[in-house]
Amino acid sequence: xxxxxxxxxxxxxxxxxxxxxxxxxxxxxxxxxxxxxxxxxxxxxxxxxxxxxxxxxxxxxxxxxxxxxxxxxxxxxxxxxxxxxxxxxxxxxxxxxxxxxxxxxxxxxxxxxxxxxxxxxxxxxxxxxxxxxxxxxxxxxxxxxxxxxxxxxxxxxxxxxxxxxxxxxxxxxxxxxxxxxxxxxxxxxxxxxxxxxxxxxxxxxxxxxxxxxxxxxxxxxxxxxxxxxxxxxxxxxxxxxxxxxxxxxxxxxxxxxxxxxxxxxxxxxxxxxxxxxxxxxxxxxxxxxxxxxxxxxxxxxxxxx
Amino acid sequence: xxxxxxxxxxxxxxxxxxxxxxxxxxxxxxxxxxxxxxxxxxxxxxxxxxxxxxxxxxxxxxxxxxxxxxxxxxxxxxxxxxxxxxxxxxxxxxxxxxxxxxxxxxxxxxxxxxxxxxxxxxxxxxxxxxxxxxxxxxxxxxxxxxxxxxxxxxxxxxxxxxxxxxxxxxxxxxxxxxxxxxxxxxxxxxxxxxxxxxxxxxxxxxxxxxxxxxxxxxxxxxxxxxxxxxxxxxxxx
Numbered sequence: 018x019x020x021x022x023x024x025x026x027x028x029x030x031x032x033x034x035x036x037x038x039x040x041x042x043x044x045x046x047x048x049x050x051x052x053x054x055x056x057x058x059x060x061x062x063x064x065x066x067x068x069x070x071x072x073x074x075x076x077x078x079x080x081x082x083x084x085x086x087x088x089x090x091x092x093x094x095x096x097x098x099x100x101x102x103x104x105x106x107x108x109x110x111x112x113x114x115x116x117x118x119x120x121x122x123x124x125x126x127x128x129x130x131x132x133x134x135x136x137x138x139x140x141x142x143x144x145x146x147x148x149x150x151x152x153x154x155x156x157x158x159x160x161x162x163x164x165x166x167x168x169x170x171x172x173x174x175x176x177x178x179x180x181x182x183x184x185x186x187x188x189x190x191x192x193x194x195x196x197x198x199x200x201x202x203x204x205x206x207x208x209x210x211x212x213x214x215x216x217x218x219x220x221x222x223x224x225x226x227x228x229x230x231x232x233x234x235x236x237x238x239x240x241x242x243x244x245x246x247x248x249x250x251x252x253x254x255x256x257x258x259x260x261x262x263x264x265x266x267x268x269x270x271x272x273x274x275x276x277x278x279x280x281x282x283x284x285x286x287x288x289x290x291x292x293x294x295x296x297x298x299x300x301x302x303x304x305x306x307x308x309x310x311x312x313x314x315x316x317x318x319x320x321x322x
Numbered sequence: 323x324x325x326x327x328x329x330x331x332x333x334x335x336x337x338x339x340x341x342x343x344x345x346x347x348x349x350x351x352x353x354x355x356x357x358x359x360x361x362x363x364x365x366x367x368x369x370x371x372x373x374x375x376x377x378x379x380x381x382x383x384x385x386x387x388x389x390x391x392x393x394x395x396x397x398x399x400x401x402x403x404x405x406x407x408x409x410x411x412x413x414x415x416x417x418x419x420x421x422x423x424x425x426x427x428x429x430x431x432x433x434x435x436x437x438x439x440x441x442x443x444x445x446x447x448x449x450x451x452x453x454x455x456x457x458x459x460x461x462x463x464x465x466x467x468x469x470x471x472x473x474x475x476x477x478x479x480x481x482x483x484x485x486x487x488x489x490x491x492x493x494x495x496x497x498x499x500x501x502x503x504x505x506x507x508x509x510x511x512x513x514x515x516x517x518x519x520x521x522x523x524x525x526x527x528x529x530x531x532x533x534x535x536x537x538x539x540x541x542x543x544x545x546x547x548x549x550x551x552x553x554x555x556x557x558x559x
Contacts, residue, residue: 233413261412301409304371305423305468306397315422319413 021088025115029145040082067097074103090122090154104135113145118154125157148181166197195223203232207240217246221254230258236268247275250283262291329379341531354522371403372396400475408465423471458485
């Protein structure tokens with residue numbers, strides 16, 4: 018494993034020289050380290066680049082790490098990872114991706130993750146994305162996340178992308194069976210000429226299924242962000258989506274939330290707010306002794322926490 | 323001591339809100355500024371905190387001319403201001419806000435002490451976001467706690483009773499009564515509430531952008547109360 022990978026790992030996961038438990042480290046399209054545990058088996062996918070991660074039914078309190086790093090320009094990494102989470106398991110999956118550009122060529126990672134979460138299982142999925150390197154090479158991360166939640170299963174998806182990725186196009190799709198819950202917390206900050214697109218499609222298929230989707234973003238400089246969500250209520254269910262964006266400088270944000278109710282007992286709500294930082298917020302923090310710049314920075318870091 | 327000399331400020335349409343106000347607020351006292359709505363009380367508080375720049379006049383804090391200092395500089399000189407309508411923040415927690423106010427990391431015991439003073443239970447609030455989920459009374463108490471966390475020479479509270487139900491308000495009066503005894507600096511409270519007026523050392527009545535009267539609470543409060551009774555009498559006649 019090279020030094021850049023180590024630096025990226027520290028930024029995108031709680032790497033401190035080692036991972037405890039099951040892990041697979043992907044470096045420039047190759048495997049830089051792998052370990053399965055008794056309950057979490059990581060194997061290479063047979064028909065495509067990527068992994069099959071099988072978490073045994075009833076596995077509790079374990080963490081599995083599957084970070085991917087691109088450490089130089091000229092790499093276009095495509096990976097397919099499938100997660101099979103057995104009935105009643107309760108685990109944390111730490112993904113995350115770092116791309117580092119070194120010259121004029123692009124550095125790209127495209128991770129296609131499929132989650133099959135069985136009945137009564139609960140998963141926390143953490144995904145942090147970062148771009149580093151000072152060259153002009155474009156840094157791209159384009160994740161696709163496909164989620165199938167079985168009866169009373171729960172997935173909490175926590176995604177963060179705060180700096181250095183020139184282009185990102187995210188697609189997250191979910192299908193929820195009876196009583197399943199999907200909680201999504203997304204935070205994106207763009208600056209300079211960066212562009213980020215995020216797209217959610219959630220089908221609330223089963224009775225009493227529910228999704229709570231909160232996307233917070235900050236668009237600085239001349240950056241551009243696009244948010245699209247479509248929540249489809251196909252049964253008695255609850256759907257909530259919230260898209261809040263702060264504009265700084267010439268940042269631009271487009272938000273297109275969509276709610277489709279196909280059942281009269283579907284309760285779907287969307288909230289959206291886009292604007293610059295409220296002047297009153299800056300004034301309040303200045304009365305506490307912060308400068309205008311410090312106040313702005315605190316408001317943004319709190320908003321994206 | 324805070325001294326205002328000939329402060330005037332008018333709206334863009336030319337209407338005078340503060341008209342040549344001169345005032346001295348002695349150190350270590352609890353001074354309540356009261357008077358009719360629209361009389362200029364909040365404007366006066368904002369002028370002191372630096373949120374409004376007066377068209378003319380001078381402001382001195384302990385004999386230092388602070389008229390040209392901005393909000394941040396005045397805050398650093400030791401002026402705190404609790405907003406009449408506290409600001410909400412998506413993402414910042416009660417702990418975050420109190421630590422920003424104190425200018426340092428606070429241990430749980432210290433936060434517990436601050437929240438306890440405003441009648442809030444630490445466990446219920448320390449990690450709560452200061453967002454729209456808080457009620458008017460809750461956010462008002464947190465606002466007051468941010469001022470207490472700063473522990474400055476001058477603490478200004480702009481209508482602490484506004485937006486608070488009667489039950490919560492009763493607790494707040496006790497908070498100010500207690501602060502009066504404990505705090506080292508000066509408390510300047512803008513209020514209409516008789517119970518806050520009762521705990522004042524001094525009362526200043528602002529009306530039509532001017533100081534109508536001022537003096538010790540003992541002298542002023544009876545005048546105010548009899549004035550109110552006279553007005554009631556006029557109405558019923």
